[in-house]
Amino acid sequence: MTLARWRFFLLVSGLIVVLVTAPAGAQNTPQVVNIYSARHYGAIEAAFTAFTEATGIEVRLSQGSAQSILERLRAEGDQTVADAIFTIDAGGLSLAAEEGLLQPVESEILDEAIPADLRDPENRWFAVSQRLRTIMYNPETVDPSELSTYAQLADPMWNDRLCLRPATHIYTISLVGGLIEELGEEAAEAIVAGWVANNPQYIDSDTRILETIAAGGCDVALTNHYYLATLLDQDPDFPVRLFWANQGEEESGVFRNVSGIGVTTAALNRDNAIKLIEWMATEGQAADVTGIPGGNYEYPVNPEAELNPIIETFGEFKIDPIPLNEYGRYQDMAVALLERTGYGF
Amino acid sequence: MSLVTRSLTTIARPLAPAAQGRGFRLPRRLPILPLLIAGVITLPILLLAAELLTPKLDLWAELWSTVLPRMLGNTLLLMAGVGAGTLVIGTGLAWLVTAHQFPGRAFFDRALLLPLAMPAFIMGFVFMSLFDYAGPVQTAWRSLFGRSAPFPDIHAGGGAIIVMTLVLYPYVYMLARSAFREQASVTLEAARALGCGQTRAFWRIAIPMARPSLAAGAALALMEAMTDFATVRFFSFPTISEGVVRLWEGRMDRVAATELASLLMILALALLLVERQLRGRARYHQQGGKGRRPVRIALKGRRAWGAFAICALVLFAAFVLPVGQLILWAISEIDGHVPGTWETVYGQYVGNTFALAGIAAVLTVGVALLLAHSGRIWKSRLVSGLTRLSTMGYALPGSVIAAGVLLTIAPVDHQLNDWFGTGLLLTGSIVGLMYAYVVRFMAVAHKSVESSMDKVKPSMDEAARTLGARPLDILRRIQAPLVANGVLAALILVFVDAMKELPATLLLRPFGMDTLGIWAYMLAAESFWQAASIPALTIVAVGLIPVIILMRTGDRA
Numbered sequence: 001m002t003l004a005r006w007r008f009f010l011l012v013s014g015l016i017v018v019l020v021t022a023p024a025g026a027q028n029t030p031q032v033v034n035i036y037s038a039r040h041y042g043a044i045e046a047a048f049t050a051f052t053e054a055t056g057i058e059v060r061l062s063q064g065s066a067q068s069i070l071e072r073l074r075a076e077g078d079q080t081v082a083d084a085i086f087t088i089d090a091g092g093l094s095l096a097a098e099e100g101l102l103q104p105v106e107s108e109i110l111d112e113a114i115p116a117d118l119r120d121p122e123n124r125w126f127a128v129s130q131r132l133r134t135i136m137y138n139p140e141t142v143d144p145s146e147l148s149t150y151a152q153l154a155d156p157m158w159n160d161r162l163c164l165r166p167a168t169h170i171y172t173i174s175l176v177g178g179l180i181e182e183l184g185e186e187a188a189e190a191i192v193a194g195w196v197a198n199n200p201q202y203i204d205s206d207t208r209i210l211e212t213i214a215a216g217g218c219d220v221a222l223t224n225h226y227y228l229a230t231l232l233d234q235d236p237d238f239p240v241r242l243f244w245a246n247q248g249e250e251e252s253g254v255f256r257n258v259s260g261i262g263v264t265t266a267a268l269n270r271d272n273a274i275k276l277i278e279w280m281a282t283e284g285q286a287a288d289v290t291g292i293p294g295g296n297y298e299y300p301v302n303p304e305a306e307l308n309p310i311i312e313t314f315g316e317f318k319i320d321p322i323p324l325n326e327y328g329r330y331q332d333m334a335v336a337l338l339e340r341t342g343y344g345f
Numbered sequence: 346m347s348l349v350t351r352s353l354t355t356i357a358r359p360l361a362p363a364a365q366g367r368g369f370r371l372p373r374r375l376p377i378l379p380l381l382i383a384g385v386i387t388l389p390i391l392l393l394a395a396e397l398l399t400p401k402l403d404l405w406a407e408l409w410s411t412v413l414p415r416m417l418g419n420t421l422l423l424m425a426g427v428g429a430g431t432l433v434i435g436t437g438l439a440w441l442v443t444a445h446q447f448p449g450r451a452f453f454d455r456a457l458l459l460p461l462a463m464p465a466f467i468m469g470f471v472f473m474s475l476f477d478y479a480g481p482v483q484t485a486w487r488s489l490f491g492r493s494a495p496f497p498d499i500h501a502g503g504g505a506i507i508v509m510t511l512v513l514y515p516y517v518y519m520l521a522r523s524a525f526r527e528q529a530s531v532t533l534e535a536a537r538a539l540g541c542g543q544t545r546a547f548w549r550i551a552i553p554m555a556r557p558s559l560a561a562g563a564a565l566a567l568m569e570a571m572t573d574f575a576t577v578r579f580f581s582f583p584t585i586s587e588g589v590v591r592l593w594e595g596r597m598d599r600v601a602a603t604e605l606a607s608l609l610m611i612l613a614l615a616l617l618l619v620e621r622q623l624r625g626r627a628r629y630h631q632q633g634g635k636g637r638r639p640v641r642i643a644l645k646g647r648r649a650w651g652a653f654a655i656c657a658l659v660l661f662a663a664f665v666l667p668v669g670q671l672i673l674w675a676i677s678e679i680d681g682h683v684p685g686t687w688e689t690v691y692g693q694y695v696g697n698t699f700a701l702a703g704i705a706a707v708l709t710v711g712v713a714l715l716l717a718h719s720g721r722i723w724k725s726r727l728v729s730g731l732t733r734l735s736t737m738g739y740a741l742p743g744s745v746i747a748a749g750v751l752l753t754i755a756p757v758d759h760q761l762n763d764w765f766g767t768g769l770l771l772t773g774s775i776v777g778l779m780y781a782y783v784v785r786f787m788a789v790a791h792k793s794v795e796s797s798m799d800k801v802k803p804s805m806d807e808a809a810r811t812l813g814a815r816p817l818d819i820l821r822r823i824q825a826p827l828v829a830n831g832v833l834a835a836l837i838l839v840f841v842d843a844m845k846e847l848p849a850t851l852l853l854r855p856f857g858m859d860t861l862g863i864w865a866y867m868l869a870a871e872s873f874w875q876a877a878s879i880p881a882l883t884i885v886a887v888g889l890i891p892v893i894i895l896m897r898t899g900d901r902a
Binding site: 045046049061062063064065068071072075079166168201202203204205206207208211212214215216217289336339340342344345 | 407411412474477478479483484487492500578579581583587591683687689690751755762851852854858859863864867870871872873
């Protein structure tokens with residue numbers, strides 16, 4: 001090898017070493033909080049920008065599904081770079097907590113801001129916004145008096161009129177997990193089988209389901225409330241209405257899920273992560289884009305926070321009191337049930 | 346040692362090492378390099394396969410009684426559809442533009458490569474949004490013909506097959522086009538002189554001679570279709586690959602996902618065998634260098650405009666329409682832009698994506714060159730077997746490779762940390778992801794490099810060896826310049842594929858290394874199409890750069 005080639009070789013090797021080790025060296029930068037996030041992009045950037053402006057702490061996001069975040073956290077063990085995980089599902093958080101991947105956080109601010117039923121009993125994770133999965137309908141073809149419960153959508157009157165999200169999606173899995181918790185596996189299976197017998201259209205996007213209702217493709221559907229809010233914000237005359245499910249005297253209320261956040265056991269920037277959660281539970285509860293619930297038209301967890309005017313029009317409702325950490329327990333059972341009943345995927 | 350003696354030695358043992366006594370050399374009889382490469386590449390797959398030694402029979406029984414038949418059926422249907430579609434469209438268009446003259450031919454000749462820049466999942470969500478019930482096409486259809494006017498169900502598999510065919514046909518088109526171009530004009534002219542019409546020349550001469558290229562192109566397209574999970578998910582058409590991701594995500598069940606992936610591995614192996622069979626043992630070497638281009642038959646009147654219309658239709662559906670829709674979305678997204686949102690992360694994603702894909706391309710093609718070269722030097726069953734092992738990864742879902750890579754490097758990482766306190770040196774950096782990319786894209790790079798090496802006559806190697814050149818000299822001084830186009834094509838293909846790759850990137854990217862693809866997929870999965878259009882358009886634009894280079898170099902061929 002000539003000298004010139006050696007130089008080139010050394011340069012290239014040096015570059016590779018730098019590229020390979022650069023991320024490892026970045027771990028100790030101060031005033032940073034590293035988050036593994038299952039929240040989709042678009043709705044939280046403005047809130048995190050507001051947090052950085054308020055505190056000077058930079059938020060670094062790495063995005064993935066709740067499941068891949070768990071896998072990654074397990075694989076990385078105590079060497080993870082994640083200071084906190086932020087998910088759209090209480091199930092993933094409780095699982096992470098049970099596996100010892102999250103640590104308890106003692107904070108008076110959080111104790112005050114977040115009601116006890118919206119956080120882990122041992123304070124290993126905290127809900128920061130609430131989403132409700134409920135019934136949506138076309139007011140031209142459906143009278144709200146025809147609607148009542150999730151179970152009622154199994155009635156043959158909804159044959160060829162129902163739109164559902166496929167079994168693959170965590171929203172469907174969590175909803176069916178809720179039915180199992182509420183009514184037992186057998187009754188839940190009968191309900192899901194009834195939905196399937198109604199020959200539903202499976203559409204893998206809540207927004208698209210609502211647009212399909214608007215276009216006349218189906219009359220009723222199950223979606224999260226905030227997708228309708230987003231569409232109503234773009235077009236106040238969007239022709240779909242929300243119906244709160246399971247509100248009767250004997251019924252226990254609409255199913256809730258939360259997006260929540262927990263500090264990892266191995267967090268290097270623990271204090272920054274706690275500051276972020278405290279901010280999320282207080283100023284970050286704003287009803288506009290600078291808030292965690294606001295940017296996404298979700299319900300705040302802090303009882304003192306204001307409601308976004310659009311979701312205020314959805315009115316009062318009661319929420320099923322299933323403890324949030326119970327949701328994760330039924331996920332496997334829900335997936336198996338969905339497959340057994342031939343629910344679309 | 347004089348040239349004469351050396352030559353004599355070589356003549357005496359034509360396939361044995363030539364230059365003796367030049368210091369240390371690896372023993373030539375043992376294919377160390379291919380063994381090493383195949384070992385490193387197959388280790389993740391082997392470690393995953395080792396978990397299969399304890400098959401969960403009850404799991405298989407449950408899968409079979411629930412979702413497996415449909416997924417298997419869908420996978421086979423998808424492969425049949427995409428295979429037939431890409432072969433017909435790719436070969437047909439290539440023949441049209443290489444052997445005929447018609448209005449716009451020169452333009453289409455290059456422009457038909459444009460869909461290479463379009464990842465299937467981007468095309469998927471654009472088509473879904475345009476053609477599903479709530480989309481503008483069906484809405485217009487209903488307003489024209491009434492509410493109950495029938496419209497084909499895009500969820501029945503047709504949508505996914507059409508989208509993937511439109512996105513993947515360039516693999517066949519590109520290889521078929523260069524095969525047709527390189528066919529000596531004398532062969533076709535002789536055929537014509539003997540009274541063979543254009544159609545007959547196509548079936549009897551062009552197709553059989555291009556068969557290795559067609560098989561390679563179709564195999565690439567099919568493997569891509571087989572590993573996709575995002576596009577089929579948009580169209581609610583679950584395949585086995587989608588099932589692997591679903592088991593992984595829905596059940597967090599790596600073992601079950603791996604078992605299902607092994608089924609996919611069997612399918613991929615079958616596909617490889619079929620492809621090898623189609624390529625056959627025949628090697629068509631062109632004697633006398635590059636001949637003149639075949640004389641193009643001038644099409645006239647209706648046939649000329651027909652040819653124009655076919656090319657225009659494909660180009661419109663596969664590129665103009667989706668890009669146009671993305672641009673419209675991007676314009677309205679930028680119009681209603683909320684400050685402090687996507688622009689805060691945009692530049693970073695572009696940089697990440699470019700760096701990851703670029704390094705992946707150089708690494709993968711480098712290894713592929715060594716591998717293909719070894720395949721020529723050691724013409725043994727062992728080496729061709731090792732080569733086949735090394736190119737298996739392309740047929741495996743990215744998520745499975747990611748799992749295998751994690752299984753492979755995580756113990757190393759922990760050991761290194763125990764010794765040196767290095768933290769997550771491998772899994773926390775781009776090493777894991779690059780490993781996965783090399784495993785996954787070796788087939789793309791190798792096929793392209795090997796196809797072009799097939800054009801180098803074995804007699805050239807032999808002559809060089811007779812003159813005392815060492816194997817690496819042959820690679821550098823003879824094969825490399827001759828296969829430069831193939832190498833360039835390989836670099837481009839790997840770059841574009843790495844940029845489009847989703848599952849392995851999702852699982853293995855280092856912290857903070859989010860890519861445009863992940864960003865776009867996440868948004869599109871939630872129907873935030875306007876927002877997704879920004880990263881999606883960027884992917885297409887970046888993807889266009891290599892495609893344009895490819896178009897230019899393609900001209901010289």
